Amino acid sequence: MDQYAVIGNPIEHSKSPQIHALFARQTGQDLEYRALLAPLDDFAGTLRDFLATGLGVNITVPFKEQAWSLVDQHTPAAERAGAVNTIQRLPDGTLLGDNTDGKGLVRDIEVNNQLPLKGLRILLVGAGGAARGVIQPLLxxxxxxLCVVNRTVSKAEELATLFADLGPISAAGFEWIEEPVDLIINATSASLGGSVPAISTHLIKPGHTVCYDMMYAKAPTAFNRWAAEHDAARCIDGLGMLVEQAAEAFLLWRGVRPETQAVLEALR
Ligand code: ATR
Structure with a gap:
């Protein structure tokens, strides 16, 4: 049977095997998808061993940047993102690296949440790998x-420079901006530790601004609780993004895009 996997560390809480099993059932595809723990010092070995027979992998924290440097070629999205979350083993044995995170984010916002991004003023909070991975599709x-704000301003400035040719992108520090925006996307890892980036509450226009945390958890994230307390129009978590990036990977591997709504409902 065709073999796929998600590789990360830690990996035991990954929802990807469940998501891909639902996709496979729905589309009638015969495949096996499992979660693989890679040692922190030997991601390359785990990847190589699996892809000796496996057809594709997803890569999660903390290996996406390493994956970028291990593949033979990149899709344009992965090239810019500097990170790879999906690898396909091509018929000649070479590895193609893609990054479906940004496509998944945009699709979750525009299709699942019915918020077209055209013409919006967007704040992207964070300037690490997660932020970098979604800038090209957002632009x-x-x-x-698209204003990138980060606790460490220099990292936001680096990203703004790197993507300047693709659209209207700027950079700022947390305390520099107060004007309300239409959409705030949290791409920091602050929610992991239950904290909220120290951005101004004035960035939220009550009843208008939509807040999106790329993280998700069973209970609302710290960022989404903060947004709700300040009357954001909507507070969305990253579960939809997770399902949509998985659907893009499934499409690359299997040539068919699963219907995501039913899967999202099953996970909720
Ligand atoms: P990831 O791959 O998840 O993006 P990363 O590359 O380590 O991880 O980046 C983490 C991001 O979260 C950074 O933008 C970081 O800000 P700094 O660059 O200033 O370190 C941000 N971050 C993490 N914890 C934060 C907190 N408590 N408040 C604000 N920003 C935080």
Whole structure:
């Protein structure tokens, strides 16, 4: 049977095997998808061993940047992202690296949550790998402005420079901006530790601004609780993004895009 896997460390809480099993059942595809723990010092070995027979992998924290440097070629999205979350073993044995995180985010916002990004003023909070991975598709959606804000301003400035040719992107520090925006996306890892980036509450226009945390958890994340307390119009978590990025990977591997709504409902 065709073999796929998600590789990370830690990996035991990954929902990807469940998501891909639901996709496979729904589309009538015969495949096996499992979760693999890679040692922190030997991701390359785990990847190589699996892809000796496996057809594709997803990569999660903390190996996406390493995966980028281990593949033979990149899709344009992965090239810019500097990180790979999906690998396909091509018929000649070489490895193609893609990054479906940004596509998944944009699709979750625009399709599942019915919020077209064209013309919006967007704040992207964070400037690590998670933020970098979603900038190209966000700019491609045609916002009026995409401002990257980060606790360490220099990292936001680096990203703004790196993507400047793709659209209206700027950089700022947390305390520099107060003007309300249409959409705030949290791409920091702060929610993991239950904290909220120290951005101004004035960035939320009550009843108007939509807040999106790329993280998800059973209970609302710290960022989404903060957004709700300040009357954000909507507080969305990253579960939809997770399902949509998985659907993009499934499409790359199997040539068919699963219907995500039913899977999202099953997971909720
Ligand atoms: P990831 O791959 O998840 O993006 P990362 O590359 O380590 O991980 O980046 C983490 C991001 O979360 C950074 O933007 C970091 O800000 P700094 O660059 O200033 O370190 C941000 N971050 C983490 N904890 C945070 C907190 N408590 N408040 C604000 N930003 C935080």
């Amino acid at each position: 491609a959606a045609g916002p009026e402005q």
